[in-house]
Amino acid sequence: MRIAFFAESYLPDPNGVATSVAATAAELERQGHTVYIIAPKHPGYKDKKNVIRLYSVKLYEDLDMRTALYLPEPNLIKVLRMKKLDIIHGQDGGVMSLLGWEVARIKNLPFIGTYHTIVHEYTHYLLKGKVFRPGIVKAVTRIFGNMCEQLIAPTERAKQELRKCGVKTPITILPNGIDRTRFLNVKKGYLHKRLKIAKDTKILLYVGRLGREKSVEFLIKSFQYVIKKEPNTTLVLIGGGPDKDTLINLAKELNLEKKIYLPGFIEQKFMPQVYSDSDIFLFSSKTETQGMAPIEAMTSGLPVVAVQDKTLKELIEDGKNGYLTSRNNEGFAKKILFLLKDEKIREEMGKNAQISTERYSLVETTKQLVDIYTNFLKIHKKKKVSPFRKTVSGAKRILKLLSDPI
Secondary structure, three states, X not given: OEEEEEEOOOOOOOOHHHHHHHHHHHHHHHOOOEEEEEEEOOOOOOOOOOEEEEOEEOOEOOOOOOEEOOOOOHHHHHHHOOOOOOEEEEEOOXXXXXXXXXXXXXXXXXXXXXXXXXXXXXXXXXXHHOOOOHHHHHHHHHHHHHHOOEEEEOOHHHHHHHHHOOOOOOEEEOOOOEOHHHHOOOOOOHHHHHHOOOOOOEEEEEEOOOOHHHOHHHHHHHHHHHHHHOOOEEEEEEOOOOOHHHHHHHHHHOOOOOOEEEEEOOOHHHHHHHHHOOOEEEEOOOOOOOOHHXXXXXXXXXXXXXXXXXXXXXXXXXXXXXXXXXXXXXHHHHHHHHHHHOHHHHHHHHHHHHHHOHHHXXXXXXXXXXXXXXXXXXXXXXXXXXXXXXXXXXXXXXXXXXXXXX
16 A cells, blocks of 8 residues: 655654654554655755655744745655555644645545644644634634544544534544554663662653643642652653743752753653653643653553543553542642552552553554555545546535634
8 A cells, every 4th residue: 555644743853743653654664555754844854765845934933843835846746746646644734734635636535634633722832822823723623624534533532622623524543553662671770870860769750842731830849749758759851842941940949950850852762761760650731632652651661640631541540550630739749659659559550551551552553544544445436536526526625614613
């Protein structure tokens, strides 16, 4: 099968979507398929084969992510002239997905989409929220969703968010997978050595963007209650983002600057060692459609303490592989302290966490994706129409979607 991914976010973007798209493409190739990736250009970044980059600009404030532009250029012509494709897959609804939809219309190919991100929760990054309001972004999500002939959502929550936006397209739930082998049986010691943390010090770990939607300040405020009773503990916050300086200042205000580490981004190839050398994973995000970092942490054998969330309830079984708490600092800290003080329960929960992520095996989720493609291709062939009629009907469909209320 020959597949084209039109991706809003791809390597070297430091986020779960980019990593997931790259991993899925690689596994599809391993299983015998050919995958082309069309994504925004990153100056200076060198790609492997079958990646086509388009001119781009940095649209997101404080994030190293770019948005493609439709400009006359050789690579855009190359995209429009792509031959012998079987299916086009848009990754999130945006400029790249719209281009993918247009190519699908021209070439009479099936167009499928995946909804990775609750985009309206991130409008503060888009030109500081002055242009793209949540209502506008929800309307764009609705338009993208209803342009697709089939949609994939990683969780039930993501599916419900699409329905709330007015998406009526059939939706299949398929989680993003991870290469589990990378996170199993990894040696300890990397993080202690890199950050010069004493060997007997316990590490509480967070991995993700340092932005307000992730509520990282909640973790720091909770940590002050942990350190009072377990002083031989440290908090490591891995990632970058607009709130980094604010978080550093908060740590200083609470006299925790010697106990909290913010090393920035760490390359993906070292992340299995980071998880392996930690003791408990912490998470307080309010905007996850799936949450790849908690899955990686759990696969590494870490129990998770997280704030109650619809998405995480699909992943964490309270009291078995981690804890879900209310958004209360002392209550959150209490669960952390319980795990720190009882090594036996901590290890047992870690083993349960590892077992519970088996369903996120990249090999299996990719096989399921191929099944979705195969079934969808059969349906598409039965209702195949001429490119001209398809383009006209598509234009009418967009006009209708634009006029529909949210």
